[in-house]
Amino acid sequence: MNTALLVLILALLWAGTTGSFSGLNLLFGGLLGLAAAFLLRDSLSSRRGLRRMGRIIRLLGLFLYELMASAVRVALVVIRPDLKAVVRPAIVAVPLSVTSDAEITLLANLITLTPGTLSIDVSPDRKHLYVHALTMDDREALIADIVNGFEKQVKAVFE
Amino acid sequence: MNTVIFRTLAPVIVATMLVFSVYVCLRGHNEPGGGFIGGLIGAASIGVLGMAWGAEAAKRALKIDPMVLAGCGVVLAGASGLLSVFIGAPFMTSIWLYLDLGETVLPISTPLFFDLGVYLVVFGTLSAIALALEGDDGEETP
Amino acid sequence: MAGLELYIGGTVLLLGAAFTLLASVGVIRLPDLYTRMHAASKAGAVGGGLILLAVALVGQDSAVALRAIIGIVFLLLTTPLGAHLLARASYISGYRPDGATRSDKLDLNSGQNSAT
Amino acid sequence: MSPEQFIDVTSLIALVLLGLALLLSMVRIVIGPTLADRVLALDLLTVVAMGFIGAVAVRTGISLYLDIAIAVALLGFLATVALARYILSRGARAEEAFRDGGA
Amino acid sequence: MAASSSDVTLPVAMIETATPLLAWTIVLPVALALMGAASLLLLRRWPRATLPAAVIVVLAILVCEAALLWQVYTGGPVSMTMGKWLPPFGISLTADLFGAGFALAAALVTLVVLIYAETDRDESDRGDNFHAMVLLLLAGVTGAFLTGDLFNLYVWFEVTLIASFGLLVLGGRPVQLDAAVKYGFLNFLATTLFLLSLGLLYGLLGTLNMADIMRVAPQASPAAMTGVAALLLLAFGMKAAAFPLNAWLPASYHVPPVAVSALFASLLTKVGAYALLRTLVAVLPGSRDVLEPVLVLLAILTLVLAPLGAIAETHLRRAIGFLVIGGIGAVLAGIALPNASGVAGAGLYVFHAMLTMAVLYMVAGLIEKRSGSFDTRQMGGFYAASTPLSILFLGAVLATAGVPPFLGFWPKLLLLQAGAEQGVSGSADTWMATALVVALLVNAVLTLIAGTRLWAHIFWRQGNEGASEHDALALLPLDRRGRLGLAMSVALALVVGAAGLWPNPMMAGARDGASDMLNPARYVAATGLAGDEP
Amino acid sequence: MDYILAALVGLFITAGVYLLLSRSVIRMLLGMTIFGNGVNLLIFTAGRVMREIPPIVPPGLDTPDGAIANPLPQALILTAIVIGFSMFAFLLVLAFRAYQSLDADNTDAMRLAEPERAPQPPLSY
Amino acid sequence: MGPQSRWAASGFGWHNGQFPQKSALASPVLLERGAPFVKVRLGIVAKGLGLDTQTSIALAALAPFVAAVLAPAIHHLLGRLSGYVLALVPLGIFYVLLGFVDTIAAGNSVSVAIGWVPAYGLDLSFHLDGLSLVFALTISGIGALIVLYSGAYLAGHRHQGRFFAFILAFMGAMLGLVLADSLLALFLFWELTSVTSFLLIGFDHARQAARRAAIQALVITNIGGMALLAGAVLVHQLTGSWEMSAVRAMGQGLQEHALYGVVLALFVVAAFTKSAQVPLHFWLPNAMEAPTPVSAFLHSATMVQAGVYLLARMTPVLGGTTVWTMLLVGFGAVTLLWGALAAIKQTDLKQMLAQTTLASLGLLVLLIGLGSTYAIAAMMIYFVAHALYKAALFMVVGAIDHETGTRDITALGGLADKMPVSFIGAALAALSMVGLPLTVGYFAKEEMYLGVMGGDWQLIATLVVLVAGNALLAGVALLVMIRPFLGETVPTPKSAHEAPVAMLAGPILLGGLGVVAGVMPDGVGVLVAEPGGAAILGETVKTHLTLVLDIASPLLWLSALTWALGILVYRQADTMRTLLRRVDHKLGWNADKVFDAAMFGLIRFAGAVTRVLHHGRLELYLVAVFAAMGLALFVPMLTLNGLAWMSLPEELGQWSNKVGLGSLRIYEWGVVVLAVAGLVAVLLSRTRLVAILSLGVQGAALALIFLLFGAPDLAFTQLMVEVLAVVILTFVMTRLRLDDRDPRPFEDLARDGMLALFCGLGVALLLMQVLSGTLDTRLSDLFTATSVPIAHGHNIVNVILVDYRGFDTLGEISVVMGAGLAILALLRRRKKVDAAGKAAP
Ligand code: NA
Numbered sequence A: 001m002n003t004a005l006l007v008l009i010l011a012l013l014w015a016g017t018t019g020s021f022s023g024l025n026l027l028f029g030g031l032l033g034l035a036a037a038f039l040l041r042d043s044l045s046s047r048r049g050l051r052r053m054g055r056i057i058r059l060l061g062l063f064l065y066e067l068m069a070s071a072v073r074v075a076l077v078v079i080r081p082d083l084k085a086v087v088r089p090a091i092v093a094v095p096l097s098v099t100s101d102a103e104i105t106l107l108a109n110l111i112t113l114t115p116g117t118l119s120i121d122v123s124p125d126r127k128h129l130y131v132h133a134l135t136m137d138d139r140e141a142l143i144a145d146i147v148n149g150f151e152k153q154v155k156a157v158f159e
Numbered sequence B: 001m002n003t004v005i006f007r008t009l010a011p012v013i014v015a016t017m018l019v020f021s022v023y024v025c026l027r028g029h030n031e032p033g034g035g036f037i038g039g040l041i042g043a044a045s046i047g048v049l050g051m052a053w054g055a056e057a058a059k060r061a062l063k064i065d066p067m068v069l070a071g072c073g074v075v076l077a078g079a080s081g082l083l084s085v086f087i088g089a090p091f092m093t094s095i096w097l098y099l100d101l102g103e104t105v106l107p108i109s110t111p112l113f114f115d116l117g118v119y120l121v122v123f124g125t126l127s128a129i130a131l132a133l134e135g136d137d138g139e140e141t142p
Numbered sequence C: 001m002a003g004l005e006l007y008i009g010g011t012v013l014l015l016g017a018a019f020t021l022l023a024s025v026g027v028i029r030l031p032d033l034y035t036r037m038h039a040a041s042k043a044g045a046v047g048g049g050l051i052l053l054a055v056a057l058v059g060q061d062s063a064v065a066l067r068a069i070i071g072i073v074f075l076l077l078t079t080p081l082g083a084h085l086l087a088r089a090s091y092i093s094g095y096r097p098d099g100a101t102r103s104d105k106l107d108l109n110s111g112q113n114s115a116t
Numbered sequence D: 001m002s003p004e005q006f007i008d009v010t011s012l013i014a015l016v017l018l019g020l021a022l023l024l025s026m027v028r029i030v031i032g033p034t035l036a037d038r039v040l041a042l043d044l045l046t047v048v049a050m051g052f053i054g055a056v057a058v059r060t061g062i063s064l065y066l067d068i069a070i071a072v073a074l075l076g077f078l079a080t081v082a083l084a085r086y087i088l089s090r091g092a093r094a095e096e097a098f099r100d101g102g103a
Numbered sequence E: 001m002a003a004s005s006s007d008v009t010l011p012v013a014m015i016e017t018a019t020p021l022l023a024w025t026i027v028l029p030v031a032l033a034l035m036g037a038a039s040l041l042l043l044r045r046w047p048r049a050t051l052p053a054a055v056i057v058v059l060a061i062l063v064c065e066a067a068l069l070w071q072v073y074t075g076g077p078v079s080m081t082m083g084k085w086l087p088p089f090g091i092s093l094t095a096d097l098f099g100a101g102f103a104l105a106a107a108l109v110t111l112v113v114l115i116y117a118e119t120d121r122d123e124s125d126r127g128d129n130f131h132a133m134v135l136l137l138l139a140g141v142t143g144a145f146l147t148g149d150l151f152n153l154y155v156w157f158e159v160t161l162i163a164s165f166g167l168l169v170l171g172g173r174p175v176q177l178d179a180a181v182k183y184g185f186l187n188f189l190a191t192t193l194f195l196l197s198l199g200l201l202y203g204l205l206g207t208l209n210m211a212d213i214m215r216v217a218p219q220a221s222p223a224a225m226t227g228v229a230a231l232l233l234l235a236f237g238m239k240a241a242a243f244p245l246n247a248w249l250p251a252s253y254h255v256p257p258v259a260v261s262a263l264f265a266s267l268l269t270k271v272g273a274y275a276l277l278r279t280l281v282a283v284l285p286g287s288r289d290v291l292e293p294v295l296v297l298l299a300i301l302t303l304v305l306a307p308l309g310a311i312a313e314t315h316l317r318r319a320i321g322f323l324v325i326g327g328i329g330a331v332l333a334g335i336a337l338p339n340a341s342g343v344a345g346a347g348l349y350v351f352h353a354m355l356t357m358a359v360l361y362m363v364a365g366l367i368e369k370r371s372g373s374f375d376t377r378q379m380g381g382f383y384a385a386s387t388p389l390s391i392l393f394l395g396a397v398l399a400t401a402g403v404p405p406f407l408g409f410w411p412k413l414l415l416l417q418a419g420a421e422q423g424v425s426g427s428a429d430t431w432m433a434t435a436l437v438v439a440l441l442v443n444a445v446l447t448l449i450a451g452t453r454l455w456a457h458i459f460w461r462q463g464n465e466g467a468s469e470h471d472a473l474a475l476l477p478l479d480r481r482g483r484l485g486l487a488m489s490v491a492l493a494l495v496v497g498a499a500g501l502w503p504n505p506m507m508a509g510a511r512d513g514a515s516d517m518l519n520p521a522r523y524v525a526a527t528g529l530a531g532d533e534p
Numbered sequence F: 001m002d003y004i005l006a007a008l009v010g011l012f013i014t015a016g017v018y019l020l021l022s023r024s025v026i027r028m029l030l031g032m033t034i035f036g037n038g039v040n041l042l043i044f045t046a047g048r049v050m051r052e053i054p055p056i057v058p059p060g061l062d063t064p065d066g067a068i069a070n071p072l073p074q075a076l077i078l079t080a081i082v083i084g085f086s087m088f089a090f091l092l093v094l095a096f097r098a099y100q101s102l103d104a105d106n107t108d109a110m111r112l113a114e115p116e117r118a119p120q121p122p123l124s125y
Numbered sequence G: 001m002g003p004q005s006r007w008a009a010s011g012f013g014w015h016n017g018q019f020p021q022k023s024a025l026a027s028p029v030l031l032e033r034g035a036p037f038v039k040v041r042l043g044i045v046a047k048g049l050g051l052d053t054q055t056s057i058a059l060a061a062l063a064p065f066v067a068a069v070l071a072p073a074i075h076h077l078l079g080r081l082s083g084y085v086l087a088l089v090p091l092g093i094f095y096v097l098l099g100f101v102d103t104i105a106a107g108n109s110v111s112v113a114i115g116w117v118p119a120y121g122l123d124l125s126f127h128l129d130g131l132s133l134v135f136a137l138t139i140s141g142i143g144a145l146i147v148l149y150s151g152a153y154l155a156g157h158r159h160q161g162r163f164f165a166f167i168l169a170f171m172g173a174m175l176g177l178v179l180a181d182s183l184l185a186l187f188l189f190w191e192l193t194s195v196t197s198f199l200l201i202g203f204d205h206a207r208q209a210a211r212r213a214a215i216q217a218l219v220i221t222n223i224g225g226m227a228l229l230a231g232a233v234l235v236h237q238l239t240g241s242w243e244m245s246a247v248r249a250m251g252q253g254l255q256e257h258a259l260y261g262v263v264l265a266l267f268v269v270a271a272f273t274k275s276a277q278v279p280l281h282f283w284l285p286n287a288m289e290a291p292t293p294v295s296a297f298l299h300s301a302t303m304v305q306a307g308v309y310l311l312a313r314m315t316p317v318l319g320g321t322t323v324w325t326m327l328l329v330g331f332g333a334v335t336l337l338w339g340a341l342a343a344i345k346q347t348d349l350k351q352m353l354a355q356t357t358l359a360s361l362g363l364l365v366l367l368i369g370l371g372s373t374y375a376i377a378a379m380m381i382y383f384v385a386h387a388l389y390k391a392a393l394f395m396v397v398g399a400i401d402h403e404t405g406t407r408d409i410t411a412l413g414g415l416a417d418k419m420p421v422s423f424i425g426a427a428l429a430a431l432s433m434v435g436l437p438l439t440v441g442y443f444a445k446e447e448m449y450l451g452v453m454g455g456d457w458q459l460i461a462t463l464v465v466l467v468a469g470n471a472l473l474a475g476v477a478l479l480v481m482i483r484p485f486l487g488e489t490v491p492t493p494k495s496a497h498e499a500p501v502a503m504l505a506g507p508i509l510l511g512g513l514g515v516v517a518g519v520m521p522d523g524v525g526v527l528v529a530e531p532g533g534a535a536i537l538g539e540t541v542k543t544h545l546t547l548v549l550d551i552a553s554p555l556l557w558l559s560a561l562t563w564a565l566g567i568l569v570y571r572q573a574d575t576m577r578t579l580l581r582r583v584d585h586k587l588g589w590n591a592d593k594v595f596d597a598a599m600f601g602l603i604r605f606a607g608a609v610t611r612v613l614h615h616g617r618l619e620l621y622l623v624a625v626f627a628a629m630g631l632a633l634f635v636p637m638l639t640l641n642g643l644a645w646m647s648l649p650e651e652l653g654q655w656s657n658k659v660g661l662g663s664l665r666i667y668e669w670g671v672v673v674l675a676v677a678g679l680v681a682v683l684l685s686r687t688r689l690v691a692i693l694s695l696g697v698q699g700a701a702l703a704l705i706f707l708l709f710g711a712p713d714l715a716f717t718q719l720m721v722e723v724l725a726v727v728i729l730t731f732v733m734t735r736l737r738l739d740d741r742d743p744r745p746f747e748d749l750a751r752d753g754m755l756a757l758f759c760g761l762g763v764a765l766l767l768m769q770v771l772s773g774t775l776d777t778r779l780s781d782l783f784t785a786t787s788v789p790i791a792h793g794h795n796i797v798n799v800i801l802v803d804y805r806g807f808d809t810l811g812e813i814s815v816v817m818g819a820g821l822a823i824l825a826l827l828r829r830r831k832k833v834d835a836a837g838k839a840a841p
């Protein structure tokens, strides 16, 4: 995400938020974006641009679906009378193949919002993501699920 | 709190909060919001920044001493009240200018500057407090 | 159909409220901190998001809708982050999961736990 | 049922559900048992409060309340981070955590 | 391209006439102090410039206030309603003689103390925002003296309070933190109680402008009005440090830097006393009458118990703090004696105490500096060593005790006259008036005892407590900054002395001020509310 | 309904006072906040309450087309909230520093400014 | 616009003065019985007298103070000469005052008034008549000698300059006191004498005894001063005038007023403290701690005589009643005997003289109490005689002390050889004190015996007292004259030789003056007794002083008896002393000890009270506040029937309607319940963090209430603030490790709970009472009407914040900024203190 993109996005967001896409308002939004970029100048320099809109949208779609599914699953779990029987929690160290900060972050957040899993932390060597599972029947299956699902798509977005 | 995930997401969150804070400030004259709430949200964003990056980095990012901003805010608010001396009206009489820019009419008014002053004061002061607390080495004396 | 967005909005609102309620039920019923986090972060985020969506639908104003969507994005951005920070802090601080939890050994850099 | 009536009914139900959710979150805050549980419950409470405000916005038709809801989300996040930090600072002493849990 | 605000004019809402430049003298003191305080923050890179800048600001304020006082003195109360709104819709600043006079005294003391503070400030204190906080304090106090709106008064109370918080903890010694906890909670509670009574008052009367309240208060339910007035008495009694609500003062006045003590003693309790005068005597006289026995009791207890504290204390500044409280008793006595002399006496006492207490603390600071101690048992030898300090201290103590011809005598005389008038009238008030007079006299004697004990121990005694009469204490010399402080003390003392010897202007002012308090027709007229009976 | 709110105000005040008397500075601070909240609610109630209609003039209109909630108490409370928050922040940091310096959070033990064993005044001239 | 001056002099035949203030009298008609008094305007005085009157009285009033201010500098410049130079000031005043003798002796008086506080009709007015002139002459005359004397006595003293300043200021105050016409001016100078004498008595300040004596004198006389002030204010209230001449001119109307007793008591207390009447006498002997010249001055013509002067001055107004006579004669008699006996008890010369002063003061008060023409004439003469001999004797004693190093009569003897001039001075003075013919003391004694002749048993008793007192005084006089100077020479600490001239001038001149007066009966009568008597009694007084000894007159026999008894006392002095001391010892206490006991008792009491009230425990301070709050809430409500609205039958329906549960919707109830739950959780929470989180809950609930009742801005702000509060609370808690328990014991919990309920219930009830009325909404109505059209804002709340009440908001943001500054001040110093702490060890 480079500075120009941030400014543009913020300008558009500003115009949308305030409900007026007049030139003046866009200009003001752009100025705001510049100000924010100034404030965050240290963190913006090392970023790579986002490409591949299509993949992003695909990822988004997958995510939204999984999110709804996960919410429903949790909801179904909590109203079950035999709650104790259904919940089989576990903490799993998932090996990571993504390396950049952005990728790890995105992946971790996605994992948290999707069914049955919740990211606790990244290991200091950034090789593992510790994930808490609400119900785990098979450790390897869970890991494979993550590695082949979101991690793959995240990598695709960032490559 | 210094985790990869937090550090990485912080700029996005901070930028969103900052923009939102200005938005809330500016539209306060007509809808819920205003300088105080805007400043509060803005300062909260600095708080997030401080927690994610540490106080020193947040200070460096701000560049200006936040209390100076606060001072500017009070001066701005006071000055916008003093302007009415030029129209022979009492202190804090609002003056409205409508800049006709063809496309839109931009209202510029002393209450607007006043609200901006409020924003700056709240933003500056709370940021200063947050950063001072954050930078305070914190460990209690034995 | 006139007012379709209102019907949809109302339904979404109900849905969101229901999810939110279920999240709090989960927080009450689930056995330990980490399992409760699942309920809070997922059902909570979805519930809250749906309600914002309902506002967007009912508001009949594109600016409102856009703000609602920004709100939803923000919610989806921060909820997992919050959960991560809370879970991590809890784990480092020694809040152990429920006894039934099968667990890999965690190597969390607790040296980072200083207050800065 | 007209759309307005529908909104009226659904929003009322939503408010009641959310009110219940508020109280349930409150219960978890009170019963704990651990500090982290309470923090989690407060985090949820901010989300519920946000939803409550959203529901009021739908009910009254004043969509401006949306911004308040968003602001709650913003600051609720801040609160969660701060509380997580608190847990972190407390954590090293397990027995204290235990006692703080009120057990 | 520019459009003025009057697309639609509602004549009932807005002031139509132009505001003359001279009218700004009522708002500029507050605005200048606030903006001055803020501007000092912008001088971060030039910490040496803050003192000169602050002095310039206060001088400008003094000029404005002198002009304001002159207007009020010659033409009666002056008012300005903010934002061109007609009162009671906008916030009115309204100055009568009491308000304008106290504001002037406050600025004068602030000016002197700003410079005096250099006595114990050094390079390491630069950048601690001291001067900004002093200006903020002045802004709060001035706003409180000049405002004609009760809620606005609350705001200025809070400005004063927060500035005093900052000043109190400046330096951060543990004892200051302890004191600040007590000071902080009790004072914040007091302002919150003020807010509570304001809420009720608004609920009763629907207005906040003082002149407006005067007009509508008689129509409200007397029981509720009295309850609100009692709460106001509680809140302002706390601020003014009336017994039994005065505990915060002796707990805190002795801990901050001396200049801050002087400023506090001069300004803080006086704002509370002024608020009591303003609200109970001028705005809610009906409720004051109902509360009179309470006022009498509070006045008597404060008058008698406070100097006992001064006798008991071995901490010099703490002892002086009790003398400050004793003065509040005198003001309360004036409020409890609601005739012209009583109110004039109370007003003049406030004026006197603002100046005299500052001198007393400033001298105490120099004593502490030269003896290296704050404990009177560890002091001695000042009489032989320092003529100026001797004269200053004795004069200030005698002025506090109300010995003529020092300034403190005149308000006491007025109060005694008020008591005599009330007492001779033969009404039911006779006993209360008599008791107040006796308490005033007892207070004078006890204050004198306290003062002479301090004098004997610090000045006459050569060595410290228990030392033989031949062991003289060696005193530390005053450096250049210390001499500056001494000069400032002398300067302020000269003002006090001159005012005592030539009291006529102040006595005339007190008389006219009291008459405006008791008969607020001119005050109400100044705000523009006259002739609009509800 | 204002009477219910009035009762709630009483409850706020009760809780605030009770906590303010608790000797523990942090609890006192909570009490102060609750007390302040009670006062804010009191002002709100004293201005008479009205359900749901905020004092905002709809766009395009010069005046609201019906009854609205009383705006003045709201403005007063806003000012009071801000001030209260400022004071709260100061007192909190003060409590924090006091704890660091005095090693006490109990007001019973905070006796530096007014020592428990203060010297008796000397019986001399 | 300088001070207006109004001059008035009597005796220049203009018009009969009427007092403008008098028409406003509050009391019944007062009789005119004053001396002829004529008021003349400034111009006329200037024409008639030239500038003399103006200049001279201004000089007399101002010069001592100017001289006092300059004295240290003059002393610094002139050194040993300064005494001579400064003595010129009182001497000049004396000379100027002499110029008035003719006028006054002719039965006239002079008044001067300087406008001081015109706003309150207050003048700095002076009045010169027989009484004040005699006093003023005595004061300035003796003053000159004292200044001269102290130039030598304190030669080389480090603080001699200060001493001059004090003594000159003291003299000025005394002169002002006797010249003052305004009661207020009188009080001012009265207090000034107290203060300056305080400084003089404590002059030898290194010694605790001196400090004690000074404080004692100040405290006692200040109590009197307060009585005087109260009396003056009361007189002003009753008569409408501050001027004593005016009040006197009204005659004795005050005596019929119901408050006469109060006025009398106040003035008598004032006079008795200053003039040291038993039992308020003890400060006077202790004042001997002052350097001798001070004692000489204080005890002869000044300070202690102020009370006598006041009583004499007020005689026309207050005097003549039975209670007046009883009080003055009674206390005077006791003081006379007490002082005389106490003098015999002493062996220290200074102490002996001091005690005789008490006796003389008693005598003077007694004479004023008698109030007859003779008694008043005797009072005037005795005042002068006493001033002369007492000043002389003190100066001699000072010289003895100065030259020999002791002043104990048992350690002195045979000094007449070495100090012959001193002896002459002492002898002249002592003989006047004995009252031998050819001294002025004789006339005084004759007149006083005349005053009590031939009356009822009360007068006879008085006579006995007078004779006894005079005899004792005569005995002491003989002791003072004979013991040190005659008899065997006793070795002394210093080898004695004659004192310097400056110290001898006083005794010789004053002693000599006593004799000169003693041979000029007409002079004494015309210059002292008659004008003074006239001034006091308001009628012409004629004296018939004569030097002829009439064997047939019982007066002579009484005098002879006095002398004989005096010699007896002198001879038996040692026996009496032993006896009296034994009695003293038996008694075990005296008024002086009582003073100490009272003073220390006061200090202890003050200490105890202060410890109780200012215990340093914040929670109890808060208990006091909340107790006051509960009272403030309930007392007006209960006493003023404020709860009537609750029980009105027709309101009952409405009431139940208002509180009815149905008035809130269900989700509104949910929010209210949440608030209550939050509050209860805060209260019951066992740990602080739960309390903090619950705090957030109640805050959020409050915000939702605001939201539901149409206050989005409030809800918005409240939510933000509440969250932020929790955040920074957590922030701070992160660094603290606190004990979590509520530290209160159960009794305190119960007490606090009751108090809290008391306050909460009170607030709720008062609020409901407020709500039972209707609200005047004109402010909000106008805001609503003008918000958009004039202020251009749709959010009325925000328009109020930035426009209608923007000034509040300006203050509010200043509070925010101030909080920032204050918090930074808290956090900033930590580093500095820590750095210092680390550097130290
Ligand atoms: Na606003």
Ligand code: NA
Binding pocket: B036, F078, F079, F082, G801, G809, G812
């Ligand atoms: Na505000």
